[in-house]
Every structure is written in structure tokens, then in C-alpha cells.
Amino acid sequence: MRQGEKSLREQWTHVIDVAPTILDVADLPEPDLVEGVEQIPMAGVSFADTFKDADAKSKHTTQYFELGGNRGIYHDGWLARVVHFPLWEDTKVFNTLQNDKWELFDTTKDWALANDLAAKNPEKLKEMQELFDEEAEKYHVYPIDDRSLERMNAETAGRPDALFGKKSLTLYAGAQGIPENSFLNIKNRSFDINAIIHTDDVANTNGVIIAQGGNFAGWSLYVKDGKPIFEYNWLSYEYTKVSSDVPLKEGENEITVKFRYDEDGKGGEGNINGLGKGGHAYLYVNGKLAAEKLIPNTIAVMFSLDDGVGVGEDEGGAVSKDYKAPFVFNQEIESVTTALVE
Secondary structure (H helix, E strand, C coil), rough: CCCCCCCCCCCCCCHHHHHHHHHHHHHCCCCCCCCCECCCCCCCCCCHEEEEEECCCCCCEEEEEEEECCEEEEEECEEEEECCCCCCCCHHHHCCCCCCCCCEEEECCCCCCCCCCHHHHHHHHHHHHHHHHHHHHHHHCCCCCCCCHHCCHHHHHHCCCCCCCCCCCECCCCCCEEEEHHCCCCCCEEEEEEEEEECHHHHHCCCCEEEEEEECCEEEEECCCCCCCEEEECCCCEEEECCCCCCCCCCCEEEEEEEEECCCCCCCCCHHHCCCEEEEEEEEECCEEEEEEECCCCCCCCCCCCCCCEECCCCCCCCCCCCCCCCCCCCCCEEEEEEEEE
């Protein structure tokens, strides 16, 4: 194979090699500090030399993997792995971390991982397991938390989040792209949302005041043709709208949503181990009850991995089918306060 030839490269690389490669090509140093925060050294290595030399030796020879207890280790063509959560099997056969079955493959001859060599080559498997332990200690993989859904919800997992201990949060116009763990955790509990807005054209007032999540799951407080609406999207399967027939007034308006979680009830069909229950939502416009409705199911663990919270728009996927994102609010938002209710 000629150097510089336009062809596929066969060196083993990993996604963590991309950043070091870009810095290498740009002749830039790896940053030691970012906005005053000391950085952990990058784990990857540059593969820029393969751009000109198709036969360049691979620099990335060892790589660990771990996700929710599923784990593996690659080294010089060998791969040892554990499928800790085989979703295609009955949950009753799931192993503990201590009793997991390791598999061994020679990827230089078996890229499809069809031939498990663990029984035939126990010495190599032990070597790979010990190497995984070394890498896991080095890169802070241990201790392994193999909880799946519970880990998504900081409160359920027992993990502090950015607003740990706070009971209310006030946001203002322009607050957008807020990650779920940087917003109040309103899942599996009662909460209030209070928005102060101003309009000088009631009939043509439209847009999202505040929304969380996206088209797969979330909630949105918005206005259409001068009338407020609170909508809850449960897994894009169940959409519940609490719509006011009472329009806004010219000038300042206060819109309040009071959601009362049904802690004592059994919840709807989305109920998971006592979580994700329903509750009643009450919509108030300028102090008067304008609408109320039962929301049968609520999100128990996570609204979205990438669609966060936005004031004045619904960024990403639209929570509601009644508008197209971002559905920017076309009047003035003074403030939006979200509060947990005991």
C-alpha cells in the first residue's frame, strides 16, 4: 500500500483520539486550564500520522469500556467483554457484577465476535481481566454502579445535582438550553409554575413561556391566540392539555400552573414501582381558576437526554403537536418561577 494513497485505514482508534488528533494537526497544545479549571489529561492519542502513511503503526493499543455494568477491554487485537444486561434475556437471569460471565475474542481473525475463546484460552482471559482492572482503576471506573434507570434521576439515585436542596427556581427571558440536572427535579412530586408576562396585543399573543423536554416527553406552558395552555407529553403516547377559555388581558398577566401529584394513588399504566404516577393540573389566569384536568401518567426518570429547559421558546423537538418548535414567545416575559410543593 503506497504512502498517502487514498484508501481505508485499518489502525485501531477510538473516539477519544479525535480531539488529540485535531490539536496535533492544528499544532496546538493540550489545554492545562479551561476558564481557570485544571483539566484532566486527555486519554486519547493522535492518529494524524495515518493521514500520510497508510501503514503507520497503531498508537492506540489498549482501551476499556463500561456502561451500566456492561464492560470490556481491548488490547492488541484481543477483546474481553461482559454483557451485564442482556436485554434479550429474561431479567431473572441477570448476573451480579461478581458473577458475570466474561467472553474472549481474537478480533484479528474474528471481527464479528462470533467465536468465544474464553474456555480455550483461560490464561489470556485472566490477563485481559487484570488489564481491565488496571484501566478501571486508572480512569475511575470503579466502583461500578450498575443501576440503569435509577441513575438517570439524581434524587432516585441518591446523587446531588446542581440544585440539590433548593425548593424554587426563578428564570428570566433568555434562559435556554438548561440541562435537566440543572433544573428543579419536578418528577414524582407536586409543583407550581408561576409566570409573569406582559402583552399589548392579546389576540395575537403566541409562543412558549417555558418548556422542558421535547417531542418524546416533556411539558410546556404556552399561549395560542391569547389563551394560556399547559400541556404534558407522556412518552409521545399520551398528550394532556389543560386549556384556558379565559384570554389574557392587556398589560401584565400572571399565569399559574399547580400540579398535585397523586402519591396515594396507583397511577396510570406508566406507573413503575410506585413512580410515574398521575395527578391533577390546575391552570390559573390572573388569580382565577381557568381549567383543571387529570394527567394520568407522568415521567418518572428523565424527560430527555438532550432537550433541556427553555424560557421563551421550546428548543429542539416540540413538546406539543399543536405548534412547531421553537414557537418563540412574541411578547414580554418578566419571570418564570418553578417551586416544589411538599
